[in-house]
Amino acid sequence: xxxxxxxFALFLLLNLGAGMIRVWRGPSxxxxxxxxxxxxxxxxxxxxxxxxxxxxxxxxxxxxLFVMLAAILSVAFVGLARGKSTGKRG
Amino acid sequence: MSILxxxxxxxxxxxxxxxxxxxxxxxxxxxxxxxxHALTKADNLGLGLVCLAMALLxxxxxxxxxxxxxxxxxxxxxxxxxxxxxxxxxxxxxxGDGGSGGEAIAPMGRSYGGADxxxxxSAEEADAxxxxxxxxxxxxxxxxxxxxxxxxxxxxxxxxxxxxxxGDP
Amino acid sequence: MSLxxxxxxxxxxxxxxxxxxxxxxxxxxxxxxxxxxxxMALAWARLRAPNLALAEAAxxxxxxxxxxxxxxxxxxxxxxxxxxxxxxxxxxAAPLSLLVAGLVASLGxxxxxxxxxxxxxxxxxxxxxxxxxxxxxxxAVLLVFRGYDTLLELAVLxxxxxxxxxxxxxxxxxxxxxxxxxxxxxxxxxxxxLVPLSVLVAGYLVHAGGNAPGGAFQGGxxxxxxxxxxxxxxxxxxxxxxxxxxxxxxxxxxxxxxALGLVMLARGQGMLSMPGAWAIYLVESxxxxxxxTTLVLLLGAAPGxxxxxxx
Numbered sequence: 329x330x331x332x333x334x335x336f337a338l339f340l341l342l343n344l345g346a347g348m349i350r351v352w353r354g355p356s357x358x359x360x361x362x363x364x365x366x367x368x369x370x371x372x373x374x375x376x377x378x379x380x381x382x383x384x385x386x387x388x389x390x391x392x393l394f395v396m397l398a399a400i401l402s403v404a405f406v407g408l409a410r411g412k413s414t415g416k417r418g
Numbered sequence: 419m420s421i422l423x424x425x426x427x428x429x430x431x432x433x434x435x436x437x438x439x440x441x442x443x444x445x446x447x448x449x450x451x452x453x454x455h456a457l458t459k460a461d462n463l464g465l466g467l468v469c470l471a472m473a474l475l476x477x478x479x480x481x482x483x484x485x486x487x488x489x490x491x492x493x494x495x496x497x498x499x500x501x502x503x504x505x506x507x508x509x510x511x512x513x514g515d516g517g518s519g520g521e522a523i524a525p526m527g528r529s530y531g532g533a534d535x536x537x538x539x540s541a542e543e544a545d546a547x548x549x550x551x552x553x554x555x556x557x558x559x560x561x562x563x564x565x566x567x568x569x570x571x572x573x574x575x576x577x578x579x580x581x582x583x584x585g586d587p
Numbered sequence: 588m589s590l591x592x593x594x595x596x597x598x599x600x601x602x603x604x605x606x607x608x609x610x611x612x613x614x615x616x617x618x619x620x621x622x623x624x625x626x627m628a629l630a631w632a633r634l635r636a637p638n639l640a641l642a643e644a645a646x647x648x649x650x651x652x653x654x655x656x657x658x659x660x661x662x663x664x665x666x667x668x669x670x671x672x673x674x675x676x677x678x679x680a681a682p683l684s685l686l687v688a689g690l691v692a693s694l695g696x697x698x699x700x701x702x703x704x705x706x707x708x709x710x711x712x713x714x715x716x717x718x719x720x721x722x723x724x725x726x727a728v729l730l731v732f733r734g735y736d737t738l739l740e741l742a743v744l745x746x747x748x749x750x751x752x753x754x755x756x757x758x759x760x761x762x763x764x765x766x767x768x769x770x771x772x773x774x775x776x777x778x779x780x781l782v783p784l785s786v787l788v789a790g791y792l793v794h795a796g797g798n799a800p801g802g803a804f805q806g807g808x809x810x811x812x813x814x815x816x817x818x819x820x821x822x823x824x825x826x827x828x829x830x831x832x833x834x835x836x837x838x839x840x841x842x843x844x845x846a847l848g849l850v851m852l853a854r855g856q857g858m859l860s861m862p863g864a865w866a867i868y869l870v871e872s873x874x875x876x877x878x879x880t881t882l883v884l885l886l887g888a889a890p891g892x893x894x895x896x897x898x
Binding site: 331334335337338341342344345348351352357360361363364367368371374375378382384386387389390392393394396397399400401403404405406407 | 588589591592595596599602603606614615618619621622625626628629632633635637640641644645648649650652653656657660763764765766768769774777781784785788792795799800801805809812815816819820
């Protein structure tokens with residue numbers, strides 16, 4: 329079972345590598361950001377699988393942290409497009 | 419292997435297939451919006467299947483509850499991120515980063531030519547056309563993107579409106 | 588199988604690091620840096636260091652990414668040439684990097700070949716663990732065995748905050764407008780779910796830090812990430828005058844830790860000795876507040892923060 333889990337983790341890591349192509353090539357910043365989304369989701373799955381494979385339940389806490397912080401990069405990215413801004417500061 | 423392990427293996431293989439599908443979509447689809455769509459839908463489902471498999475293997479209710487929370491948060495994060503990135507990609511901004519020459523975020527329907535990508539003027543023109551008629555430049559009627567109301571009148575109805583093609587209010 | 592996994596992780600780290608500094612496009616470098624943080628957390632997980640993986644996840648992948656993205660937005664606001672990457676590297680770059688790589692490799696090779704030193708600090712800590720109030724050796728090292736270092740780290744955080752204020756000047760940096768998109772109801776739903784959950788998870792990490800991977804730094808980073816989200820979406824807006832929450836929050840960790848240390852010194856038990864698990868949790872909670880406040884103030888780039896207008 330452990331070998332299978334580690335094999336699955338390896339497969340996910342190869343998925344990450346393929347996603348890097350999109351970061352490298354993606355013609356627009358939104359493409360690069362979508363690859364970042366891929367990385368976030370895949371890393372969470374990898375951590376969950378590794379938690380089971382290596383017997384460290386603390387890695388599930390790390391996965392929880394990842395998933396909570398996954399949206400923060402997209403929210404920070406949103407201001408890049410030159411849309412209308414409120415311009416309001418307190 | 420016990421029955422739980424067999425079930426977990428099947429779920430893992432399915433989850434892996436969905437992750438693979440998401441990555442293939444990211445790499446092969448022609449446009450940023452279709453890539454986002456394929457990626458987030460497939461990855462969410464893949465994550466759900468992986469969480470289910472790990473819950474079966476873990477054998478404790480607390481662990482399973484934690485995995486459920488992780489999956490739900492993953493859904494939330496992916497949904498919001500996808501929506502924000504897709505909206506940002508709709509803006510007709512020349513968001514090219516310096517040094518790579520001519521990268522532009524163009525509205526959907528235009529093709530990326532790499533170095534000879536759309537200029538800002540024609541992107542704004544196409545966007546104005548789209549807003550005026552509610553139609554894409556090639557004539558097909560598509561879902562009106564969220565109209566750009568000013569901040570103090572946005573009542574939160576725009577993203578939840580059913581997709582009816584109508585002129586810009 | 589695990590060798591293949593670890594080898595691929597190592598290769599990915601090197602390739603990502605190269606891509607971050609290769610500099611064809613600044614935005615690409617930023618995204619690569621965030622991905623590098625993610626893969627680094629995976630590497631820490633593989634090295635059986637969940638404390639470090641937690642910290643890397645919170646700070647490296649979350650807050651640093653937001654910080655870099657904000658910096659990129661400010662650069663973009665300054666003009667389109669500002670985001671052009673710098674001039675090409677000099678001809679010395681390749682030989683110099685090879686030399687440094689060779690130096691590091693030889694050092695590593697030597698270190699691997701050294702015999703295990705007797706009486707190493709790690710073995711001493713593990714031997715002393717059963718008599719400690721907490722079971723997590725990392726927390727014990729941070730607060731019991733090397734408490735002075737942690738105290739000084741809190742002081743360094745405070746100095747960093749003061750230094751950032753000094754560099755910015757009283758007016759603060761140029762205004763960065765909040766984009767309209769963050770007024771969407773879906774963002775409100777995200778905040779409504781994430782911010783209370785962050786408070787809960789931060790408290791859980793501090794509480795769990797006694798006996799399981801966790802601790803004040805990780806909890807503080809999670810809380811800071813929630814604060815960063817609030818700042819990014821305009822729910823918290825910068826303000827030139829710090830309020831009592833910001834003032835007290837920034838110094839609370841240092842105050843509580845020093846006060847406890849001085850009280851213990853006055854009672855003749857040695858400075859910074861921890862009289863029990865309650866003292867450790869007290870200090871860690873104060874550290875949590877300090878770290879979170881400092882990080883959010885640094886990212887908000889203002890002396891204080893106020894509640895922003897409702898979108």
